[in-house]
Amino acid sequence: MMKKRKLRAACLAMACVLLCCSCGDKGGTILIGGSEGQGQESLSGEESVPVTETPEETERQEAFIRVYVCGAVSNPGVVEIPQGSRVEDALAAAGGFGADAGREAVNLADWVSDGQKLYFPTEEEAQGAWQPETGEDGSSGLVNINTADVDTLCTLSGIGESRARDIVAYREAHGGFASCEEIMNVPGIKTAVYEKISDMITVK
Structure with a gap:
């Protein structure tokens, strides 16, 4: 009778030990891995990351x-x-x-x-610039680079708005052009450009 009680007590003690170990494993799993939802949130990477321009993008701009x-x-x-x-x-x-x-x-x-x-x-428009007609008042129809405004200067072959403004700035700084050839002193107007407009301009 005594042996049966000891055997029963031993079995009960072993069962308690196994139960405690099982509970400990479960607790350890939660502590390390977190809940299933938390694991998915970590893997999804939903946290916003600041977007910055790379040196290559800045260089391209x-x-x-x-x-x-x-x-x-x-x-x-x-x-x-x-x-x-x-x-x-x-x-x-x-x-x-x-x-x-x-x-x-x-x-x-x-x-x-x-x-x-x-x-x-x-x-x-280009033909009009290359072949100016003589007016009824006897004027030649040429562009007077000492008085023409930016829009009029832009009608000259090869002269854009930027170059026209340079012409106006030059004549204001130097008191006008003494000759047509002097226009080649304006930045960006060299021999090739002058040859295109020499028959289209005058100074008065």
């Missing part, structure tokens, strides 16, 4: 300029072209010449700058 191309072109508007581009690059970005463009009216080899406006005249 600095390497491109925006130019407004209008007039006789296929797709007038603002185009984005690489820094250091020429007029021909801006023209290509705007889809090329329009059907009625005066193709020789603008210097395609000229440099462009950020924010510049490039106007491409029609063939009719």
